[in-house]
Amino acid sequence: MKIKTEMDRVSRMNFEEVFLRCYANVLGGDERLGEADPEADVQSWLEFVEECESGYSDSLSEYDFDLYVRDRLQKAIDSQALHLTSDYDDFRRMVESIDGRFREIASTPISADDGESPNWWHKIIPHKGGEEFVNDVRDRLGLIIRRVD
Template structure:
């Protein structure tokens, strides 16, 4: 996966935020469960991003501000080419 594919995959998180922010969804009895599950998943994702490079400091969506600090060859190479940042290579 390269950076474009990674950023495209983040569109799912964007959609989840739009759902979470929708007043009609917030009025549903299941909303509390949904919000708690999303918060739990987000906590795990934040751990992956906390040590990664900040690429978009002005971005209001926290999940789009940084990249993971590690990646496979295609991702690491693409990040170096696009942002001039070196990530840790993992197999």
């Protein structure tokens, strides 16, 4: 029920034009995710977390790539310009709600040696995954997580 509720909340997000313009200005166009769209970015983060809840099935490299949407959301959250908009608090609360779900499933700490990101979501992985993810985590990080089919 929690998943449906958050998906409903995301699909009902209706940001004012000033928030949308500011979000686009802060993030601009992006090779990885395309045009800046807060609804699409929040939806992508939610879908990623849902995949992790059921068992992330792709490679560790793809997992790292998929985390990029959360980096993008953080850039928006940190933006002083967006802080001034009336939609900012709702946007931040939605991201934080999804973050809470991610923290529940991604409870296995890893050492992030990339030196690029100090953000917490780069320092944990889900405690379960599909065969490819489980094997990659074992081979590249030396960690054992539960395999799901």
